[in-house]
Each structure stands twice: as C-alpha cells, then as structure tokens.
Amino acid sequence: MYERKISHLRYLALAMPNFEEERDFFVKHWGLTEVHSEDGASWLGAEAVSEPFVVRLRKGEKRIDLIGFAANNREDLESLYTDLVAKGVKIIHEPKELTQFSGGYGFRFFDLDGRTLEVSVDVKEKAARPIKEREPIPVKLSHVVMNTVDLEATTNWYIEHLGFTISDSLVHPHMGKLMHFMRCNKAHHSIAIVQGPHYSLHHMSFEMRGIEEWMRGTGKILRAGTRMVWGPGRHNAGDNTFAYFVDPAGNTIEYTTELETIHDEEAWVPKELDVTQVSTQDQWGTANQFSEYVARESFNDVDKGMFVAAPF
C-alpha cells in the first residue's frame, strides 16, 4: 500500500457574499465556535477537537477557498511537496511558515480540477473538551464532498497524488459510477467525489456525538428555520446516519454520526453499491423524481474559484 503522507482532513475554507449571515448561522445554530475573526473573515472551531479550526468563512464571491489537510510530520510534508512538483502539480506556494490564524508550516497547490488544497503541520492547536452527553453540537468536521465533471480523473488524481484510497462507491446500472468515498486514515471517508454537472461543493459533514445528540441538533436546527433537504436516515456506504440541510449560502451541510471505522485496511474490500438496489437513502443523483430534487440541491452553484488561489 502507498505510504500515506496525509494524516487527516483539517478544514474547509469557503467564501460567500452573505458572510455575516453564514457566520451567525454556524455559530448560533449549527454549534461551531468562533475562535478568531478578522474583517470579513471568521475561523470556526469544533469544541471536541484540538484542530485550531474546522471551517473558515470569508466574505466574497461564492466558492471553495481551499481544503486543508494535515501531513504526518514535516518530513512527510517536504517529501509530498517534492513528489507533487515532480508530478507537475501546479504549486501556489512552496512550504513556508504560514501566516494565517494558527500558523503552522505548509504549502498550497491546485488539484487536477483547480481546487486549492493546503497541506500543513505544526499548527497551533486549541484546547478541546469532550462533547457532553445530549449536547447538540458537532464533535468535528467529518468529511468534505466535492462535485466534479470527470469522476474517474479526479478520483485517480487524489489516489495517485495524495494517497487516498477508495473505501466504497455508488454505481448506477446505466449511468455508471456516481460517487467514490475516499479515506486517508481509518475513517471510512474523509472526502468523497461525485460526478456532477460542474465543479462545486457537494456538501460538508459534521460528526455528532451519537444518535441522541444528532436528533437534538437536528431538532434545534429545524427550529432555527433551516431548510432540510434529505434525511434523516442511514447510509449504506459508511453506515453513518445523516440529516442534510441547506445553509444560508446555499451549501448543503450534514449532521452525521457513527461513520464506519476501517480497522483492518488490508482486509477491506471496497463495495460498489448499486443505487437502484440499495435503499433510497443512497440514491444521490439517480433519475427518479425524488433524488433529482436532492441531487439538484447538492449540485450547488458553479465554483468560481477553480485555478484561482484564495486571497489568504
């Protein structure tokens, strides 16, 4: 197996015109904590993890600013950088001391499609505390899912360049492969890639402590007037519960629990789940009327940030 230099998903940075509304939503209702703010930007942490922040919001044209990953250590980061340069990846900046909140050492580059990625180490971690029983706030950022126009090309890029592995896939008998769930550690997936009509954020998902907290969080977010688009239910791929909502910027966001852990990666055989055979719960993007609605929501707006580095 390829020796992974990426250890985990760190954060998702997003830009949107209604920045203030989005920030207030995540802090007041979704359950993240603002750990740092600057003019027109906010860094949001999850209480239960020492990761300095899990979401960064910025006022601007709607786009994914970047997806942040952690490397195992500085040596792996340097090695990954050298490797990516040799493979012709478009570098935004070489490894250096990072100047944004929480600092660290890292580099930025574009993936195959032009999403900005960051790999970092030695960021200044924050205090973490266990989520209490019944507390309806996220434990952590679970996974980020992106739409692409060429599923296999994008997927292979993440496998060959960053060491991701396909855990499971969704397929359709006529439409072919629809979605790959990909891991960089023992969590069933930290990212997933979906065949879509354009490049965009499909959804981001936050893990809740358990079903009780997931239900309370879902009730709370509904009472805040948030539009629910799908769920609740349990996915076949990853075995996690789900409830999907639309945030003020029009991004789909998920509360999940109990994402499967792959304890023995050597013994894991990726499944190809036929969305016409499994329950409706997994029918992203298939042809029937119901899932067309869900799919349309998760297509999201066209990402304006492809091959454009985020301003910070």
Next chain:
Amino acid sequence: MKIHIGADWHGYERARSLQQWLVSLGHEVVWHAAEQFDQGDDYVLWSVRVGEAVLTGEDNAEDVKGIIVGVDGNGEVIAANKVNGGRAIGAYSLPQVVEGRRCNNASVLVVPTAFCTDEEGRSLVSAFLETSFDYTVDNARRIVNTNEYENSKTIEGWAAADFPKPDEYHPATSN
C-alpha cells in the same frame, strides 16, 4: 433528572404530591403552575410553559422531562404539542407510555387524574422516566420528519401534497 411540572386547578393537588415524591427520589423538580391553588385556572399557560422549559433544556444538553397533570389530559397534550418540537403524550396505560418513550421519544407526560389513581399515576410516571428511546434511525426519522413539517411544511423537502408516489419514493421501512 430535571423535571418540569405543571397543572391546572384540577390537577394541582396531585401535581404537588408528584412533586414531593419526585424530589424524594432525588430529581430536580421545577414547578410551573400557580404557587397557591387557584380555583378555575386554565391548563394552557402551564402546559406551554412546561413544554417550552423542556425544549430549552434539550437545547442546553440537559437530561430533562416534563409532567403535566390534568383531568382527562387531552387539552394539555394538545397545548404542550403546540410548542415547536414538543413531544407530549397522555398517560393512559403502562405499555402505551413505554411505547411513547421507546418509539416517540416523548418528552412530556400528561397524567389524567380522571383515569388513574395516585399509585397508578406514579407508576406511569416511573415508566416514563425510566424507559429510554430506542435510538433506531427509523424512529428518529419519523420524529425528525414531523419536526421538519412543523417548521417548513415539508417532509424531506417535499410539500405533503407533492410528495412523490410510492413507486417513485421508497423510504426505508425496516420496521
């Protein structure tokens, strides 16, 4: 456990008795009804106050429940369920209360003095407090779908009238 309790004049004495009993069991009991017996007071305000207190407690991660005492209990159930997110049930038999907790995650129990003795009332309350929700996704889905309808008049994003026909939409129905 934190228990919010309320009653109109019909249920006042029984509610005071339940309050003492629950305190003796070690619960934190918050009284929401009239401080003194108030002949002819209505159940609506007390029912809504108990329902709101329970929801606020749920949002604040408390281990919390509500108990309302009335005559037949019907009006109290209706009123308490007007609170957004309210999950009140009447207490009419032990198995029914147990199912209300197990399947519906009932958060407020309405004890009808007309249909149970003091002792029966206490055993219904015990069953309510001691039975856990079953934490299955199927039951969670029904509760959340109801909560969604309450807030947006949709179920999984669909207006009830426009909901796809069964051949277009097959929700998982494993039980």
